[in-house]
Amino acid sequence: MPKIEANSVNYNSIIGSDFKNVASSRKGPRHHSPLIISIAASLIGVIIVSVVLAHSNQSTLAKVNLSNTAVNSTAKEIPLAQKTVADRIENQVIWIAEKPTALSVATFAAEELALAAEEIQAMPVVTPLEEVTRVTIEVKKGDTLSSIFSELDIHTELTRLLNLGKDAKPFKKIYPGQKLHFLFGASGLNTIELEKSITKSLFLYRNDESFIVEEAHRELNKISQVATGTINNSLFLAGQNAGMSDGLIMDLAGIFGWDIDFALDIRKGDNFTVLYEELYLEGEKVRDGNIISAEFINNGRQYRAFRYTDSHEKTEYYSPDGKSMRKPFLRTPVNLARISSYFNLRRKHPILNKIRAHKGVDYAASTGTPIMASGDGKVVHRGKKGGYGNTVILRHGNTYTTLYAHMSKYAKSTGVGSSVRQAQIIGYIGSSGLATGPHLHYEFRVNGVHRNPLKVKLPSAKPLPDSEMDRFQASIQPLVVQLDAYTQNALVMRDL
Numbered sequence: 001m002p003k004i005e006a007n008s009v010n011y012n013s014i015i016g017s018d019f020k021n022v023a024s025s026r027k028g029p030r031h032h033s034p035l036i037i038s039i040a041a042s043l044i045g046v047i048i049v050s051v052v053l054a055h056s057n058q059s060t061l062a063k064v065n066l067s068n069t070a071v072n073s074t075a076k077e078i079p080l081a082q083k084t085v086a087d088r089i090e091n092q093v094i095w096i097a098e099k100p101t102a103l104s105v106a107t108f109a110a111e112e113l114a115l116a117a118e119e120i121q122a123m124p125v126v127t128p129l130e131e132v133t134r135v136t137i138e139v140k141k142g143d144t145l146s147s148i149f150s151e152l153d154i155h156t157e158l159t160r161l162l163n164l165g166k167d168a169k170p171f172k173k174i175y176p177g178q179k180l181h182f183l184f185g186a187s188g189l190n191t192i193e194l195e196k197s198i199t200k201s202l203f204l205y206r207n208d209e210s211f212i213v214e215e216a217h218r219e220l221n222k223i224s225q226v227a228t229g230t231i232n233n234s235l236f237l238a239g240q241n242a243g244m245s246d247g248l249i250m251d252l253a254g255i256f257g258w259d260i261d262f263a264l265d266i267r268k269g270d271n272f273t274v275l276y277e278e279l280y281l282e283g284e285k286v287r288d289g290n291i292i293s294a295e296f297i298n299n300g301r302q303y304r305a306f307r308y309t310d311s312h313e314k315t316e317y318y319s320p321d322g323k324s325m326r327k328p329f330l331r332t333p334v335n336l337a338r339i340s341s342y343f344n345l346r347r348k349h350p351i352l353n354k355i356r357a358h359k360g361v362d363y364a365a366s367t368g369t370p371i372m373a374s375g376d377g378k379v380v381h382r383g384k385k386g387g388y389g390n391t392v393i394l395r396h397g398n399t400y401t402t403l404y405a406h407m408s409k410y411a412k413s414t415g416v417g418s419s420v421r422q423a424q425i426i427g428y429i430g431s432s433g434l435a436t437g438p439h440l441h442y443e444f445r446v447n448g449v450h451r452n453p454l455k456v457k458l459p460s461a462k463p464l465p466d467s468e469m470d471r472f473q474a475s476i477q478p479l480v481v482q483l484d485a486y487t488q489n490a491l492v493m494r495d496l
Contacts (some may be wrong), residue, residue, distance in 0.1 A: 014016075019350055028303065069331020074475065089422045095362065098380045104369060110376065114174050127394055131186060132183055132184070132185055132190070133183070133184045134181060134182070134183050135152065135181070135182045135184065136179055136180070136181050136182075136446075137151075137152075137179070137180045137181075137182070138177070138178070138179050139174050139175060139177065139179070139180065139345075140174050140176055141176045143174070143176070144173055144174075145158065145161075145172065145174060146158060148180065151485065152182060154182075154188075154189050157189050158210060160209065160210055161192070161204065161211060163210070164204075164210075164211060164213060167213040170194055170196060170202055171194060171202075174194070178194065178195060178196075179194075179195045180192065180193070180194055180195075181193040181195075184213075188206075190205070190206050190263075191203060191204065191205055191206065192204040192211075194360040197222075198218075198281060198286055199218045199220060199281070200215065200216070200218075201215070201216045201218075201221070202214075202215050202216075202246065203215070203216060212278065217282055218281060220279040220280065220281055221276045221279070221280045221281070221428075222277045222278070222279060222280075222289055222445065223277065223280060224275060224276075224277060224278075224292065225275075225276055225277070225278050226275050226276075226482075226486050227242040227243055227244050227248075227272075227273070227274045227276070227453075228237070228242060228271070228272065228273045228274075228486060228490040229241060229242035229244075229272055230269065230270070230271040231266060231267070231268060231269065231270040231271065231272075232268055234266070234334065234336070235249065235252075235253060235262055235266060235272075236336055238272075239252065242274075244274065245288055247288060248274070248276060248288050248291070249333055250336075251290075251291055252272065252274055252291065252294060252296075253335055253336060253341070253491060254335070254423070255291060255294060255305045255317050255325055256294075256296050256298075256303055256305065256325070257330055257331060257332060257335075258325060258326060258327035258329075258330060258331060258458075258461075259303055259325070259327075259331070260296065260303065260331070261331045261332050261454060262332060262335070262336055263332055263334070263336070263337050263338055263339050263363060264332075264339055264454060265298055265299065265301045266298070267298065268295070268296055270295075270298050270299065271297050271487050271490065272294065272295060272296045272297070273295045273483060273487050273490060274291055274294045275291070275292045275293045275294065275479065275482060275483065275486070276288060276289065276291045276292060277289030277290055277292060291305075291307065291317075292306075292307050292479060293305065293306045293307065293476070293479040293480075293482070293483055295483050295487055298391060302456065303319075304319060304320055304327045304483065305317040305319065306316065306318055306319075306320070306393060306475075306476040306479055308472055308475055308476065310464065310468050310472075311467075311468065318464060318472065318476075320476070320480070321463070322463045322464040322468070322469055322472055322473075323460075323461055323462075323463045323464075324462060324463070324464075324467075325461070326422070326461060327459070327460070327461045328375050328391070328396070328422075328458065328459045328461070329374045329375040329396075329400070329402075329422075329444075329458045330372065330374040330375070330422065330423065331453075331454075331458075332363070332368060333363075333371055333372045333373070333374045333402075333404065333440065334363045334365055334370075334371055334372070334429070334440055334442075335370075335441055337363040337364060337365040337369065337440070338357055338363070338364050338365075339361060339362065339363060339364075340362045340363070340364035340439055341358060341361070341362035341439075342358070342361060342453065342454070343358065343359065343360060343452040343455075344357070344358045344360055359443055360405075360441050360442050360443035360444070360450070360453065361441075361442050361451040361452075361453050361454060361487065362438060362439045362440065362442075363429075363442065364438070364439040364442050365429050365438065365439065365440070366429070366438060367408050367428070367429060367430055367431070367438040368408060368428050368429065368430075369428065369429040369438075369440075370411075370425045370427075370428060370429075371404055371407065371425065371426055371427045371428060371429060371440055372422075372423045372424065372425055372426065373394055373402075373420045373421065373422055373423065373424050373426050374394075374402050374422065374442075374444075375394075375396045375400070375402070375422050376396065376419075376420070376421055376422050377394035377395055377396040377397075377400075377402070377419070377420055378394065378395050378417065378418070378419050378420070379392060379393070379394060379414055379415065379416050379417060379418050379419075379420060380393050380394065380395045380401070380416065381393035381416065382410060382414060382415060382416055384432075384433075385405070385433075386433070387433045387434035388403070388405035388433050388441065389405060389406045389407065389423075389430070389431075389432025389434070389435065390405075390406070390407040390408070390409070390410065390427070390430065390432045390433070391403060391404065391405045391406075391407065391433075392404045392407065392410065392414065392426050392427055394426075395423070398447065399446060399447060400444070400446060401445045401448075402442070402443065402445070403441075403442070403443040403445075404426065404427060404440060404441075404442060405433065405440070405441040405442075405443075406429070406430055406431055406432050406433050406435045406438075406439060406440060406441050407427040407428060407429065407430050407432060407440075408427075408428050408429060408430025408432065408438070409428050409430070410426070410427045410430070411424075411425045411426050411427050411428070411430075414426045414427070444456055467481060
């Protein structure tokens with residue numbers, strides 16, 4: 001290291017007399033090197049901060065008006081090259097500590113000023129965010145895509161949208177209740193969102209003279225709930241008192257409808273426990289989900305059902321021993337109706353006033369109540385049939401036929417020769433033909449012979465194969481434990 005002469009530099013002209021007095025001794029610089037380092041670091045810090053502030057004043061972020069909508073806009077990250085500058089300063093400070101001359105400090109400051117200025121000038125300037133306005137249109141009856149675009153004064157954009165071909169198909173088939181969201185910027189229309197459903201949206205993003213199409217999916221959150229109730233008047237009222245929706249009550253009746261006739265078999269004191277899902281989107285309930293498991297106590301007899309998806313992705317409800325709750329035939333083709341007339345071969349006809357066999361069961365309900373096919377089959381008759389009025393007859397294989405009479409109207413896609421599935425709606429209750437009021441007359445025949453629909457022995461359901469049983473039992477075990485706990489608690493509450 002070169003020897004520093006005390007008289008070689010006029011220290012008073014640079015950093016003051018105190019430094020000169022100390023520097024005149026042989027050990028002065030060694031003891032005061034931290035002071036020099038501090039001065040150098042402070043000088044460089046001031047220079048760099050000044051340049052950064054000068055540069056940062058070149059750009060200002062504009063406020064974004066989201067028009068009651070959350071729109072996330074993220075600016076690009078600015079590389080400040082802090083590590084590079086810090087590493088260089090650290091190396092230079094070490095050098096100054098070894099050669100603490102005014103010349104070294106000044107040289108260091110000049111070099112860092114030039115390098116910092118170059119690096120900061122190379123930083124990208126943040127582009128001001130564009131002001132965005134969001135307009136929501138709910139489609140009303142009579143609205144068309146053309147009328148909506150004209151209303152927003154963007155009819156010229158319609159051609160670009162229609163040029164998308166099949167991607168524009170959902171926009172051509174808008175219907176009342178759907179919502180369209182339009183985002184406008186300074187340059188005009190930026191984005192169109194079509195809500196296809198609660199969980200699906202179709203986005204069109206402006207790209208020069210066309211649009212980029214993208215479909216977005218939102219996941220619904222599932223929350224498990226439980227409902228318990230005791231029947232005093234009807235399943236419907238008991239379900240409502242338990243906080244269940246009408247749809248959930250109908251689902252419950254549908255699950256046990258093969259084993260329990262809800263128009264005939266329900267008794268006061270019957271009770272139920274239902275584990276089901278509620279579906280939420282962004283913290284708000286959208287609708288009820290599936291029933292996961294359920295128990296129904298009817299006239300002292302316990303029925304249980306568990307929802308299970310097998311290894312082939314087929315989902316059904318099964319009893320605890322793996323038998324499908326879905327039988328080949330429903331006991332009742334109308335949900336929650338009451339029986340107004342039973343199967344009776346010696347019944348006196350209410351209109352003809354003479355003994356005439358009543359070879360079926362009458363279910364009274366309001367006009368327009370849906371009638372379901374009691375089993376898979378084929379339509380062999382649809383039309384007027386004497387005193388039966390508007391009638392549908394289904395054939396189920398070679399052994400069984402069912403008849404549905406006095407309809408007010410038929411369901412679509414149930415013409416003669418068409419196939420129907422169990423529980424498919426085939427018509428609606430009415431009073432056509434010889435009828436004193438709206439009701440369904442239902443007949444069940446085995447090899448052409450009338451049988452009492454309420455007492456005829458129906459074919460059994462096929463159980464799960466042995467290869468599925470271990471998987472099934474493992475799947476339902478937690479649900480069995482939950483049902484046991486809830487039913488026990490409900491029993492205790494009823495006894496209080």
